[in-house]
Amino acid sequence: KNEVEQSPQNLTAQEGEFITINCSYSVGISALHWLQQHPGGGIVSLFMLSSGKKKHGRLIATINIQEKHSSLHITASHPRDSAVYICAVLRDDKIIFGKGTRLHILP
Amino acid sequence: NAGVTQTPKFRILKIGQSMTLQCAQDMNHNYMYWYRQDPGMGLKLIYYSVGAGITDKGEVPNGYNVSRSTTEDFPLRLELAAPSQTSVYFCASSSLTGGSSYNEQFFGPGTRLTVL
Numbered sequence: 001k002n003e004v005e006q007s008p009q010n011l012t013a014q015e016g017e018f019i020t021i022n023c024s025y026s027v028g029i030s031a032l033h034w035l036q037q038h039p040g041g042g043i044v045s046l047f048m049l050s051s052g053k054k055k056h057g058r059l060i061a062t063i064n065i066q067e068k069h070s071s072l073h074i075t076a077s078h079p080r081d082s083a084v085y086i087c088a089v090l091r092d093d094k095i096i097f098g099k100g101t102r103l104h105i106l107p
Numbered sequence: 108n109a110g111v112t113q114t115p116k117f118r119i120l121k122i123g124q125s126m127t128l129q130c131a132q133d134m135n136h137n138y139m140y141w142y143r144q145d146p147g148m149g150l151k152l153i154y155y156s157v158g159a160g161i162t163d164k165g166e167v168p169n170g171y172n173v174s175r176s177t178t179e180d181f182p183l184r185l186e187l188a189a190p191s192q193t194s195v196y197f198c199a200s201s202s203l204t205g206g207s208s209y210n211e212q213f214f215g216p217g218t219r220l221t222v223l
Contacts, residue, residue, distance in 0.1 A: 004149070033212070043197060043214035086149070094166075095140075097149035 003027050006087050006098040014106050019074040021101045023087030030090050032070050034061050037084040037100065046072070046085075077105045108133050113198050113215035120188040120222045128183040128218050130198030138201045139181040140212065141165075141173065143194040150197065156181055188222045195219050 007022045023032070034046040047054050047061040049070065054061050058077075063070040074081055082105050087098040114129045132139065137158045142150040142165075152165030156175040170192055172184040181200075185192060196219075199212040 002149075035214075041195065041217045041219075043199075043217075045211045045213065048211050088150075095152060097151075099147065099149045 002098070003091075004087055004089055004096050004098040006085075006101050008101060009099070010102045010104075012104045012106065013077055015078060017077050017105075019077050019081070019103065019105075021072045021085050021087075021103070023070045023072070023098055025068050025070075025087075025089050025096075027068075027089070027091045027096075029065075029068075032063055033088040033090070033095075034070075034072050035086040035088060037086060039083065043086070074103075079105045079107050081105050110134065111198055111200055111213050111215035113196075113218050115218060116216065117219045118221070120185075120220065122188060122190065122222060124188050125184070125186050126188065126220075128185075128196055128198075128220075130181045130183065130215055131179050132181075132198075132200040132213070133179065134200060134202070134213065135178060136200035136202045136213070137178065139175065140199045140201075141171070141181070141183045142197045142199065143167065143192075144197060144217075145194050153183065153196075185220075190222050193220060193222045 003026050005024045032049045037043045049063045058075045060073040084100040084102050086100045089096050111132045140155045141153040144150050151167045153171050154173040156162045159178050162173050175181050195217050197217050198215040201212045
């Protein structure tokens with residue numbers, strides 16, 4: 001079993017829908033990182049969390065340390081949100097990446 | 108600022124050839140990383156560096172070497188290319204702040220390497 005599991009693996013939705021991507025991990029961590037990988041391959045950092053909730057524009061990230069779970073939400077989704085969303089956790093100075101969730105927003 | 112730059116963008120190698128993937132950052136970050144991303148798999152850490160002159164192995168270091176002679180540059184060397192090294196390689200950097208051992212990482216655009 002992977003130490004970082006993301007769900008769903010693939011998600012197709014209509015423009016305007018509320019999107020939730022989940023990340024579960026099986027080890028104690030000190031931080032969790034959400035990243036976005038564009039269709040062209042570039043990777044950008046979205047959020048770093050160690051507790052609670054963070055919001056940036058239409059993106060919201062939450063983390064529940066006790067349940068070892070984080071969610072990334074996108075409100076009013078748009079075709080330009082189509083990308084692979086990657087969860088990464090830091091454990092004992094080791095960074096572990098999930099396999100990513102491929103999101104496709106239809107116009 | 109250019110951020111993190113990588114060259115080349117694409118490369119095809121024959122088995123047994125050698126090459127160096129270049130990575131540079133202009134943000135004065137002390138931490139730098141090399142990852143590989145195989146299709147359908149998560150990023151895997153190859154090597155990392157916490158500062159000039161200091162490097163350490165990540166999860167998948169075999170077949171690779173690195174050096175960090177300056178803060179800005181972190182080249183990755185493949186000595187004897189093998190088909191298993193066909194992948195997309197990403198370099199990243201971050202700064203150590205606030206006593207945290209991990210901070211937001213800034214990624215380069217990637218190098219797509221094919222070994223035939």
